[in-house]
Amino acid sequence: MEFTDADRRVRWLGRGLLFLGAAVVLVLLWPFYSVPTGSRGVVTQFGRIVGIEGEGLAVLPPWQKLHNFSIRAEKADIENAEGSTSDTQPVKVSMTVRYSIATDRVAEVFEKYSHDGDLSSYVQTATQEIFKAVTAKYTAPDLIAQRAKVSADINAALREKLSLYGAQVINIDMRNFAFSESYMHAINDKVTQEQLRLAAENKLRTVEAEQKQKVAVAEAEANARKAEADGEAYASLAIAKAQAEALRVQNAALAQNKDVLELRRIEVEKVKAEKWNGALPQAIYAGAPVPFLNVSK
Template identity: 35%
Template sequence: MKGLALKLISAVIVLILLFALAPFGTVPAGHRGVKTTFGSPSNEVLSEGIHFRFPLAQKINLVNVSIQKGEGEGDAASRDLQIVHTRVALNYHVKPEGAVSVFRDLGNEPGERMIIPSVQEAVKAVTARFTAEELIAKRTDVRDQIVAQLRERLARHAIVVDEFSIVNFNFSKSFNEAIEAKTTAEQLKLKAERDLLRIEVEARQRVAQARAEAESLAIQRQQVTPELIRLREMENQRLAIEKWDGKLPNVSGGAVPFINVK
């Protein structure tokens, strides 16, 4: 009995040591593992799942390879020396096969050591190619050029750019006021041009109407002949006879008018 008890105690101690020393490590979904032996990383990338390690001597370090989002903002100068405050958003992920490189070269901190400085540099470099007004009007071109620079720079460190967007451009108060004044002036100019066009069209319409009326009167005058005048007089006399009731007008007072009968 005493020997059996010792065996049970020994087994329990071994189990406790196994759990305490943890000879197995787990790599969860969305990550890759980098095994280090006394701090030295191996070149093998551990996939998701359970992996063996030597307790105390080896450690499994996790590298996030899922899509991550980062936002940042900073100031830059445009080509016409306007100060531009830019806010951007970036989605990126670490290449699974590049997990060892990210762990070894970037200290497993790609966001702080590579993403942020790369975005700042790309934004400043591209912003300097455009004037402040062009940054607004050609926003898509600006974004595409920034993305191209980022992808080229980050690809060397096993980082992939998934999405990039310019959240907002902000300029100085004086520049915003100048843009607003220019926009107002352009709107007033367009309104004046539309009013002038409307006036010209209405004037042409009045001229055309007057010309048509004049031509109509001229045609009517050409159609008036002595025969037409005589016909109209006969029609008027006929209408007067039809309306006459057969009674002569009564005259009261005064002298009887003299009628010269030949």
């Protein structure tokens, strides 16, 4: 049986329609899906969440739909967040908050807040509120002096606030506080005055230290002179006591033996006689001693 060209065209057309229909059915009924790294697959059925798929291959029936939901770290920039200190000084700050969605709350966040894991608008609003609440507890000077504590308070309050939205804070990058221009001038003037005061106190302490050093040196010299004088006086007293004691001992000896004095006189006369050369003095005055003559020799 031979086919005409018309028959062949009909057959090819039928085959084409068959392949096309199969392709359409395959596309409509394709059961294979993939969940990329750093995401979760939210499975919905007629708009209702029926499951969460992890990273990798997901096989779903055609009446279910897969939504890729990011759990990667995201960031929200808050520029010029405004607040007011307890002493009514306006203050601004810029911050960057990095956060991510808690993996066990993906379904809740998808249902209530975001279909893709982006909560930047919620984070910005919450950060503004927290900044106002925290800065209202501090005076302007304390806000500057206790920056680390202020940052910790904001961090703690923001963690608690964002947990309501199923988000967890990774870190907060907070830039410098900005006050009004007039207040910044006042702070600079105060800092300058404080520096001058500290310099004056340091100079005063230096002068006082120098004066104390001079007094200490003078006292040391006076004590040295006093010690030297005391030593000399003590030595003189000791010598005087020794001389007095010697005289006392000598007088006591003389009092006990009167012949000692006569013996000493004889010894003196003997020495004079031994030294006499036999010549008489040229002039003898009344009462003058006459040399002793030893006639026995």
